[in-house]
Amino acid sequence: MTARRVLVTGATGFVGRQAVAALKARQWEVHAAAVGQPLAEPGVRWHASDLLVPGEAARLVATARPTHLLHLAWYAEPGRYWTSPLNGDWVQASIDLVRAFLDGGGRRVVGVGSCAEYDWQSGHCDEARTPLVPATLYGAAKRAAGLMLEAMAAQAGIPGAWARLFFLYGPHEHPNRLVSSVVRALLAGRVAECSEGSQVRDFLDVEDAGDALAALVASEVTGGVNVASGRPVAVRDLVLRLGELAGRPDLVRLGARPADPVAQLTAATERLNLQVGWSPRSTLDESLARTVEWWKASRTAGPGGDAA
Amino acid sequence: MTARRVLVTGATGFVGRQAVAALKARQWEVHAAAVGQPLAEPGVRWHASDLLVPGEAARLVATARPTHLLHLAWYAEPGRYWTSPLNGDWVQASIDLVRAFLDGGGRRVVGVGSCAEYDWQSGHCDEARTPLVPATLYGAAKRAAGLMLEAMAAQAGIPGAWARLFFLYGPHEHPNRLVSSVVRALLAGRVAECSEGSQVRDFLDVEDAGDALAALVASEVTGGVNVASGRPVAVRDLVLRLGELAGRPDLVRLGARPADPVAQLTAATERLNLQVGWSPRSTLDESLARTVEWWKASRTAGPGGDAA
Numbered sequence: 001m002t003a004r005r006v007l008v009t010g011a012t013g014f015v016g017r018q019a020v021a022a023l024k025a026r027q028w029e030v031h032a033a034a035v036g037q038p039l040a041e042p043g044v045r046w047h048a049s050d051l052l053v054p055g056e057a058a059r060l061v062a063t064a065r066p067t068h069l070l071h072l073a074w075y076a077e078p079g080r081y082w083t084s085p086l087n088g089d090w091v092q093a094s095i096d097l098v099r100a101f102l103d104g105g106g107r108r109v110v111g112v113g114s115c116a117e118y119d120w121q122s123g124h125c126d127e128a129r130t131p132l133v134p135a136t137l138y139g140a141a142k143r144a145a146g147l148m149l150e151a152m153a154a155q156a157g158i159p160g161a162w163a164r165l166f167f168l169y170g171p172h173e174h175p176n177r178l179v180s181s182v183v184r185a186l187l188a189g190r191v192a193e194c195s196e197g198s199q200v201r202d203f204l205d206v207e208d209a210g211d212a213l214a215a216l217v218a219s220e221v222t223g224g225v226n227v228a229s230g231r232p233v234a235v236r237d238l239v240l241r242l243g244e245l246a247g248r249p250d251l252v253r254l255g256a257r258p259a260d261p262v263a264q265l266t267a268a269t270e271r272l273n274l275q276v277g278w279s280p281r282s283t284l285d286e287s288l289a290r291t292v293e294w295w296k297a298s299r300t301a302g303p304g305g306d307a308a
Numbered sequence: 309m310t311a312r313r314v315l316v317t318g319a320t321g322f323v324g325r326q327a328v329a330a331l332k333a334r335q336w337e338v339h340a341a342a343v344g345q346p347l348a349e350p351g352v353r354w355h356a357s358d359l360l361v362p363g364e365a366a367r368l369v370a371t372a373r374p375t376h377l378l379h380l381a382w383y384a385e386p387g388r389y390w391t392s393p394l395n396g397d398w399v400q401a402s403i404d405l406v407r408a409f410l411d412g413g414g415r416r417v418v419g420v421g422s423c424a425e426y427d428w429q430s431g432h433c434d435e436a437r438t439p440l441v442p443a444t445l446y447g448a449a450k451r452a453a454g455l456m457l458e459a460m461a462a463q464a465g466i467p468g469a470w471a472r473l474f475f476l477y478g479p480h481e482h483p484n485r486l487v488s489s490v491v492r493a494l495l496a497g498r499v500a501e502c503s504e505g506s507q508v509r510d511f512l513d514v515e516d517a518g519d520a521l522a523a524l525v526a527s528e529v530t531g532g533v534n535v536a537s538g539r540p541v542a543v544r545d546l547v548l549r550l551g552e553l554a555g556r557p558d559l560v561r562l563g564a565r566p567a568d569p570v571a572q573l574t575a576a577t578e579r580l581n582l583q584v585g586w587s588p589r590s591t592l593d594e595s596l597a598r599t600v601e602w603w604k605a606s607r608t609a610g611p612g613g614d615a616a
Binding site: 139 | 362391393396399400403404407439440442444445447448449451452453455456458459460462463
C-alpha cells in the first residue's frame, strides 16, 4: 500500500483549514471532515461528519480509509470551552476515532492538544520535564485524550504524537480573541483595551501552525510536541506593534484590563525544530503585518465577511 | 437532605466487595452495582448494571440517587487488562458515570486508579511530586479517567478524589496473582516458582484497602491519594514468609522466574495517614497469616469454592 491518505478532523476550524492547505501543498491526498459547510479548497475530499454522534467515527474511517490521521476536532467556543461539559464528550469521541482508525489499519496518528495541559506555574514548558497538571476541565480533557491516543497507538505498534498548541493568531481567528479583537478595534478607530501586558507568551502564526502540523504528520516523532514559535514576546510589545502596523498606536490602552496572573507561558521548541525538522517561516513582525492586512481586507468585504 | 447514600460500582470485585462491607460497617446506606450476581451482604441494595451499555450510567444514578460515589468498576482480567481495548471503553464509561452523578446532584466522588499511573522509574511514588507518566494502556486509561473525574468534580464544585491502589492480596484474589498463586501452590504441596525477589513493593491487605476507600469517601480530601500500607517489603521476604506460614518453606523456589525489571515501586502514604486519617489495622504478618487461612478454608470448600 503506497497511498498516503490523511484524514483531518475539525477541517474547517481556525487551525484545521490551515492544516488542510498545508497538507495539500505537500502533495497529500486529503480527506477533510467537519460538521459545517466544506471550504473551497480544490482537490480536497470533504466529509460532512459529526464525531459526537455514536458510530460516526467508524463510518467516517470506513469511508475515507485514511493511512494517516490528524485529529483537530474539539469544542472551541471562546469563553466557554474552558468549562464546557462537551470536553468530556470530546474525550470519548477521540477514543472512538482513534480506535476506528487503528482498527482500519491506520499507520500514523497525530492529535492536537494545548499548552493548557501543562502546569502553568512552570513558566517555560518543556515536553520532557514540565509537569502535565492541567488547571482546567479543558486542559484535563486534552491531557486525557492525548494519553489515550499515545497509549492506543503504542499498543497498536504505530507512532502516535500529540501536538500542544500555544498562542495562535492569523486569518479566520475568532473575532473576540487577543490579536483579532485588538486589530479589529484599531481598524475601526476604537480604543483597544489591553492589560498592562508584562506577561510573556509564545505566539505563532496559524498558517505556520498548520504547516507545522503537516510536518509532524509526515514525521514519525512520538509523544508530546510543542507547536510554537520558540520566540517569546511580552503581550505589551505585541499589542504596541499591532498599533503601529494598523497606523493607530494612539488607540492602544495598556492597563485598561486586569493583569493576567500567569506571568510566563512559553514553549520549548527543540523537539519541533530538531526532531520534526520544522521552524517558523516568517518573523513575528511579518506575520503580524499579514494578519493586519487580512483583517483590513476582511472588513472591506462587508458584514458577510469573516470578521462579522 | 441528610441522607448519606453511597453508590459503589464494581461492587462484587476483589476490592469492591471489601469496600461494600467497610461502608456498611460504617453505617452507610450502600447501593452496590455490578454485572454479575449480588453478594450475600445483608442490608445492601444491589443493582444489576453494565456500565458499558450506553445510557446505563444515567439509569443507575436515577435509580440509586446517590449522594456519594465510589467508582471501582473496570476491566481487570489478569494478564489481559494491561493491553485490552476495554480500557478505552472504561474511560468513556467513567466519564458518563461521573457526569450522571454530578447532574443528579452528587456531593462527593471517589474513583479508583493504580500505581501504574506513575512513572515506574521513580521508585517511591509521591502524589505531589512523582510524574504521572504511565507506561501501559491500562495506566494511561486510569490516568485519563482520574484527570476527568477530578476536573469534572472541581467544575461542579464538589470534592473529587482519585485513589491509587498499589499491591493487594487477600480473600477472593484472582488465583493467578502473586500471593494467591504462591499460597495455592504451597497448600497443594507444589513448588512455588518465584523470581529472585529483590524488587521492593508496597503490599496491602485487600480488606484494609476496602476500609481505606470507605474512609476516603467519608473525607473531603481531593486529588490523588495513594492507598497502600506504607511498609515496603522485598518480594523475596514476602514469599519466604508465606512459605513459613503455610508450613512448606522448602517449596519456595526463588530465581525460578525472570527478575522483575522494576526494582522499586512503593508508596508515600502521608496523605492517606494524615489527611484521610487512615492507617492499616494489622501488620503484614497478621494479614498474610489470615490470607493463608482463607485459602486453606477455600480449598476445603471443594471445587465450587472461590479458589476453583
